[in-house]
Amino acid sequence: MSLVVVGSVAFDSIVTPAKRQDEVLGGSAIHFSMSSSFHTSTKLVGVVGEDFPADRRQILRDRGIDIEGLETVAGGKTFRWEGKYHDDMNQRETISVELNVFERFEPVLRPSHRSARFLFLANAAPRTQARVLDQIEPGAFVMADTMNLWVQTAHADLEDLIRRIDGLVLNDEEAALLSEDDRTIPAGRMIREKFGLRYLVIKKGEHGSIIFHDEGEVALPAFPLATVTDPTGAGDSFAGGLMGYLANASDLGLQSFKRGVAWGTVMASFCCEDFGVHRMTRLERSEMQSRFDEYQQMLSLAAD
Amino acid sequence: MSLVVVGSVAFDSIVTPAKRQDEVLGGSAIHFSMSSSFHTSTKLVGVVGEDFPADRRQILRDRGIDIEGLETVAGGKTFRWEGKYHDDMNQRETISVELNVFERFEPVLRPSHRSARFLFLANAAPRTQARVLDQIEPGAFVMADTMNLWVQTAHADLEDLIRRIDGLVLNDEEAALLSEDDRTIPAGRMIREKFGLRYLVIKKGEHGSIIFHDEGEVALPAFPLATVTDPTGAGDSFAGGLMGYLANASDLGLQSFKRGVAWGTVMASFCCEDFGVHRMTRLERSEMQSRFDEYQQMLSLAAD
Numbered sequence: 001m002s003l004v005v006v007g008s009v010a011f012d013s014i015v016t017p018a019k020r021q022d023e024v025l026g027g028s029a030i031h032f033s034m035s036s037s038f039h040t041s042t043k044l045v046g047v048v049g050e051d052f053p054a055d056r057r058q059i060l061r062d063r064g065i066d067i068e069g070l071e072t073v074a075g076g077k078t079f080r081w082e083g084k085y086h087d088d089m090n091q092r093e094t095i096s097v098e099l100n101v102f103e104r105f106e107p108v109l110r111p112s113h114r115s116a117r118f119l120f121l122a123n124a125a126p127r128t129q130a131r132v133l134d135q136i137e138p139g140a141f142v143m144a145d146t147m148n149l150w151v152q153t154a155h156a157d158l159e160d161l162i163r164r165i166d167g168l169v170l171n172d173e174e175a176a177l178l179s180e181d182d183r184t185i186p187a188g189r190m191i192r193e194k195f196g197l198r199y200l201v202i203k204k205g206e207h208g209s210i211i212f213h214d215e216g217e218v219a220l221p222a223f224p225l226a227t228v229t230d231p232t233g234a235g236d237s238f239a240g241g242l243m244g245y246l247a248n249a250s251d252l253g254l255q256s257f258k259r260g261v262a263w264g265t266v267m268a269s270f271c272c273e274d275f276g277v278h279r280m281t282r283l284e285r286s287e288m289q290s291r292f293d294e295y296q297q298m299l300s301l302a303a304d
Numbered sequence: 305m306s307l308v309v310v311g312s313v314a315f316d317s318i319v320t321p322a323k324r325q326d327e328v329l330g331g332s333a334i335h336f337s338m339s340s341s342f343h344t345s346t347k348l349v350g351v352v353g354e355d356f357p358a359d360r361r362q363i364l365r366d367r368g369i370d371i372e373g374l375e376t377v378a379g380g381k382t383f384r385w386e387g388k389y390h391d392d393m394n395q396r397e398t399i400s401v402e403l404n405v406f407e408r409f410e411p412v413l414r415p416s417h418r419s420a421r422f423l424f425l426a427n428a429a430p431r432t433q434a435r436v437l438d439q440i441e442p443g444a445f446v447m448a449d450t451m452n453l454w455v456q457t458a459h460a461d462l463e464d465l466i467r468r469i470d471g472l473v474l475n476d477e478e479a480a481l482l483s484e485d486d487r488t489i490p491a492g493r494m495i496r497e498k499f500g501l502r503y504l505v506i507k508k509g510e511h512g513s514i515i516f517h518d519e520g521e522v523a524l525p526a527f528p529l530a531t532v533t534d535p536t537g538a539g540d541s542f543a544g545g546l547m548g549y550l551a552n553a554s555d556l557g558l559q560s561f562k563r564g565v566a567w568g569t570v571m572a573s574f575c576c577e578d579f580g581v582h583r584m585t586r587l588e589r590s591e592m593q594s595r596f597d598e599y600q601q602m603l604s605l606a607a608d
Contacts, residue, residue, distance in 0.1 A: 088486045182392045184510070185530050206488070207511035208525055218602050219525035221512055226489050255608045262605050298522050299603040301566050304559045 002041060003247040004113045005032045005240070006132045007122025008102055009046040009070065013082040014232055014275055016089070021230070024276030025056050027079060028122035028145070031233030034280040035240030035267040036120075037063040038288060040247040042240075043113055045069035045132075047105045049076035059281055069113060076101035089228045090205060109135040116140060118247040120239060121165070123147050126157035133164055141252060143167035143199075145239060151177045159195070167199035169239050175202045188212040199257055201242070203235055211261055213254055220261055223269035223295055230275045234268040237280070241267030266291050306345060307551040308417045309336045310436045311426025311540070312406055313350040313374065314383040318536055318579055319399075321391055325534070328580030329360050331383060332426035332449070335537030338584040339544030339571040340424075341367040342592060344551040346544075347417055349373035349436075351409045353380035363585055373417060380405035393532045394509060413439040420444060422551040424543060425469070427451050430461035437468055445556060447471035447503075449543060455481045463499070471503035473543050479506045492516040503561055505546070507539055515565055517558055524565055527573035527599055534579045538572040541584070545571030570595050 007029030013022045029046045036042045043066040050072060060067050079102040082095040105128065115137050121129040121144035129144055136142070142165045150158050151174060158178075162168055168191070172184055179187035184202055192200040192212040200212040206228075208221040242257075242264035249256050266288065273279045316330030333350045340346045347370040354376060364371050383406040386399040409432065419441050425433040425448035433448055440446065446469045454462050455478060462482075466472055472495070476488055483491035488506055496504040496516040504516040510532075512525040545568035546561075553560050570592065577583045 183532075185528055189530065204511065207508065208523070210528060217528040219512070219528045220603070221523035221525050224489055224514060224521040224523045226493065228487075251608070253608065255606075259605055259607065296605040299524070299605060301563055301600040301603060302559075303563065304555070304557065 001117040001247045001250050002043065002115070003036055003118040003120070003243055004043045004045060004069075004109070004116040004136075005029050005036065005120045005122060005243075006045040006107050006129075007032060007120075007124060007236070008079055009044075009048050009052070010079040010081050010102075012232055012276060013080070013095075014230055015084040015095075016230055017085065017087055018229070019275075021275040023080070024278070025059060026081065026233060026276055028236045030060070030277060031236035031271065032120060032122055032240035032243075033060070033065045034063055034277045035237040035271070036244030036247070037065050038267070038283070038285065039241065039244030039263065040118075042066065042244065043069055043116065045107050045109065045113060047071045047073060047101050047107075049073055049078040049101045052078050059277065062281070069110060073101040083232065085231070089231055092231075107132050118243055119143075120243050121145070121161075122236060122239070126150055126154050126161045130157070130161050130164070133161070141166050141246065143169060143239070143243060145169045145235070146174065148174055148177055162195040162197065166197065167201070168195070168197055169201045169203065169235070169242075171203045171205070171235065184210060185217060188217065198252075201261060203238060205231070205234075209238075209261060209265070211257060213257070215254060218254075218258055218261075220258070220265060220299070223265055223291065225269055225272060228272045231272050232275075233277070234271045237271035238264035238268040241265070262295055263292060266295055305421040305551045305554050306347065306419070307340055307422040307424070307547055308347045308349060308373075308413070308420040308440075309333050309340065309424045309426060309544070309547075310349040310411050310433075311336060311424075311428060312383055313348075313352050313356070314385050314406075316536055316580060317384070317386040317399075318534055319388040320393070320534055321389065322533070323579075325579040327384070328582070329363060330385065330537060330580055332540045334364070334581060335540035335575065336424060336426055336544035336547075337364065337369045338367055338581045339541040339575070340548030340551070341369050342571070342587070342589065343545065343548030343567065344422075346370065346548065347373055347420065349411050349413065349417060351375045351377060351405050351411075353377055353382040353405045356382050363581065366585070373414060377405040387536065389535070393535055396535075411436050422547055423447075424547050425449070425465075426540060426543070430454050430458050430465045434461065434465050434468070437465070445470050445550065447473060447543070447547060449473045449539070450478060452478055452481055466499040466501065470501065471505070472499070472501055473505045473507065473539070473546075475507045475509070475539065488514060489521060492521070502556075505565060507542060509535070509538075513542075513565060513569070515561065517561070519558065522558075522562055522565075524562070524569060524603070527569055527595065529573055529576060532576045535576050536579075537581070538575045541575035542568035542572040545569070566599055567596060570599055
C-alpha cells in the first residue's frame with residue numbers, strides 16, 4: 001500500500017573520529033525513504049533550495065522514490081546540518097544548523113498523497129506535523145517521530161499531535177524527557193497509555209528497541225555491527241524499514257509489527273555502515289534479505 | 305551432569321530508592337546456586353563464619369543444593385557487603401565491604417567435586433580461581449566471572465586464568481577495561497580471540513547480553529521488567545541459569561548455549577523482583593517455564 005513521508009531534506013557535514021564528509025545527502029525524509037523504498041512505493045514530501053542538484057534527485061529516482069512532492073524554493077538554500085561524533089559513536093554534538101528553506105516549510109499534500117494509507121511524520125515542529133495530518137484522508141495508519149527540542153518548547157502541541165496518531169517512535173532520551181521517568185519500561189508504558197497509542201517504539205541505539213503495545217512489551221536487540229562508520233540517519237532508516245514493511249504487508253497485528261521492527265533494525269544497521277545514504281545506494285536485495293534471515297536465526301531459541 | 309560453583313557467601317545490606325534491607329543472604333555462590341539448582345544438581349564451595357545461621361543453610365538445602373563444601377571457620381565472621389542503588393537502579397555504590405573469612409578463603413575440592421563436568425569460578429582473586437582449577441579433573445567445561453578490581457590489580461594472573469578456561473562472563477565495563485576498548489563488539493571479539501575462549505558473554509544489564517563465539521555474535525535482550533526491586537545478584541543468577549542449563553543439557557553447541565543464555569536472562573529477571581534470594585525461594589517451576597516460553601515467543605519473528 002502507498003506510503004507518504006513528510007520531513008527534512010538536507011546536506012549533512014559529518015565528522016567522526018575516523019573521517020570527515022562534507023555535504024552528503026541527508027535529512028529525515030531522505031533516510032526514511034531510501035530505506036522504505038526497498039519495501040514499498042514511497043512518496044516523499046519535502047523542500048529544497050535551488051542549490052539541490054540533479055544528481056541528488058537521481059539518487060532518489062533510482063530507488064523508485066516518488067519526488068513529485070519535493071518542492072523547490074526559487075532563490076532558496078537547502079537545509080544544512082553539521083555534526084560531530086565522539087570516540088564511542090554514541091555521543092553526537094551538533095556543530096551548526098542552517099534551516100534555510102526548511103524554516104518556512106508548509107507541506108501541501110497532493111491528491112495522490114492524501115489518499116495514502118500509511119503516513120510517517122518525520123521530526124518537525126508538531127504544528128507542522130499536525131497540518132499534514134489535517135490533509136490526509138481518514139483511516140490512514142500514521143506514525144511520527146519528534147525530538148527533545150519539541151518536548152521542551154512545544155509540549156502542548158506535541159501532546160495534541162500524539163493523541164491523533166497510531167504510533168510513535170522515540171529514542172530513550174526523548175522518552176525520558178516526555179514521561180519524566182528515566183526508567184525505559186515505566187516511561188514507555190506511561191506514554192503509550194496516556195496518549196492512547198496503538199504502538200510506541202523506544203529506540204536505544206546499539207542496545208536495540210522496545211515495542212510497547214496493549215499486550216505488553218517486546219524487546220529486540222540491535223543487529224551486532226563490528227564497525228559503525230556513521231550513525232546519522234539510523235533512526236529514520238529504522239522507521240523507514242518498519243513503515244515500509246507494514247505498508248507492504250498491510251497487516252498491523254503485533255507479529256507483523258515485530259517483523260517490521262526487525263526490518264527497521266536491519267535497515268538501520270546498513271545505514272550505519274557508510275556516510276549519508278551511500279550504503280543504501282549500493283544495497284542489494286539479496287544482502288538485505290540475508291541479514292534479515294541472519295537476525296531472525298540469531299533470535300531463534302528453538303532447540304536443535 | 306554435575307555442576308560445582310566456587311564463590312562467596314555473604315550477608316548483603318542493600319539500600320534502594322524504595323527500601324532498605326539488612327543482612328539478606330547473598331554472595332556470588334549463593335545467587336548462582338539458587339538459580340542453577342532449578343536446572344541441575346549443584347554443589348556449592350564457599351566459606352562462612354560461625355555466625356551463619358541454620359535457617360540460611362536450610363534455604364540452600366530446600367533448593368537441593370549440596371553444601372558439604374561450605375566450610376565454617378571457627379570463631380570467624382561471614383563476609384558482609386553493603387551497597388546502595390540510585391534512582392535508575394543502574395548505578396551501584398559500594399558503602400562497605402568486610403571480607404572477614406572470605407579474605408583467607410582457600411577452596412579445597414572434595415573428591416566428589418573434582419570429578420564435576422561443569423565448574424563455575426565466581427568472582428574471586430584470579431589466583432584463588434586458578435587454585436580451584438588446578439584441582440578439577442581434566443575435561444570439565446569451566447566458566448568464570450571477575451571484576452574491575454582484578455583487571456586493575458591482578459592483570460597478569462587474570463590473563464593466565466582466562467587462557468585456561470572455556471568461557472568467561474563479563475559486564476560491559478569489565479570488558480571495556482580488559483580490552484581497553486569502549487565499543488562492546490570490538491572489545492568482545494578482541495578478548496575472545498586473544499585468550500582463545502570458546503564462549504564469551506558480555507552482560508549489559510537492562511540492555512541484555514551478547515554472546516561471542518567463533519561464528520560471530522548473538523545479541524539477546526533482557527526480559528522487559530516494569531519494576532526492578534533489587535538487581536544484586538542478577539549477574540550470578542544469570543550465570544547460574546546458563547551453567548545449570550548447559551550441565552543439564554550436556555550440549556555445548558551454539559544453539560544450546562543460546563538457550564542457556566536465555567535461561568540465564570529469565571533467572572536474572574526473577575532475581576531482580578525481590579531482595580536477596582527471596583524471589584528464588586518462592587519461585588515455581590511453572591512460572592519459570594512460562595516466562596521462558598514468553599521470552600522465546602517475544603523473540604520469534606516467524607510470520608503469522
